[in-house]
Amino acid sequence: MTIHIENIGEMAVIECEGRIVQSDAAIELRKAVNLQSDARIIVLDLSEVTAIEGGGLGMLLFLERWAHDHDIRLKLFNPRRSVQERLEHASSMRDFDIATLDEMMALLACADRRYAQAA
Numbered sequence: 001m002t003i004h005i006e007n008i009g010e011m012a013v014i015e016c017e018g019r020i021v022q023s024d025a026a027i028e029l030r031k032a033v034n035l036q037s038d039a040r041i042i043v044l045d046l047s048e049v050t051a052i053e054g055g056g057l058g059m060l061l062f063l064e065r066w067a068h069d070h071d072i073r074l075k076l077f078n079p080r081r082s083v084q085e086r087l088e089h090a091s092s093m094r095d096f097d098i099a100t101l102d103e104m105m106a107l108l109a110c111a112d113r114r115y116a117q118a119a
């Protein structure tokens with residue numbers, strides 16, 4: 001799995017690509033999210049995640065709790081149907097905030113405006 005991080009004001013977008021099926025991938029995801037402790041919103045872009053298994057699902061649940069404990073909004077964005085089905089099958093869907101495209105556009109616009117004002 002590869003991870004790319006984009007910071008826009010108080011929002012961090014973590015783009016994930018590949019498979020979150022082994023513990024190494026889950027640990028890399030945790031490290032990437034933990035490094036964003038100054039963000040107010042963290043978006044995990046799952047557009048390019050082709051598979052997620054038990055360890056990855058468990059890590060997403062852990063990160064949701066971690067974000068809540070740090071007063072950070074954690075959002076998932078654009079999971080592929082296969083990934084969304086795994087989330088639903090694991091009965092975890094209710095625990096995750098999945099952002100719509102409209103919501104993502106609004107979040108990006110707001111973060112960009114705040115960033116421009118601060119500069």
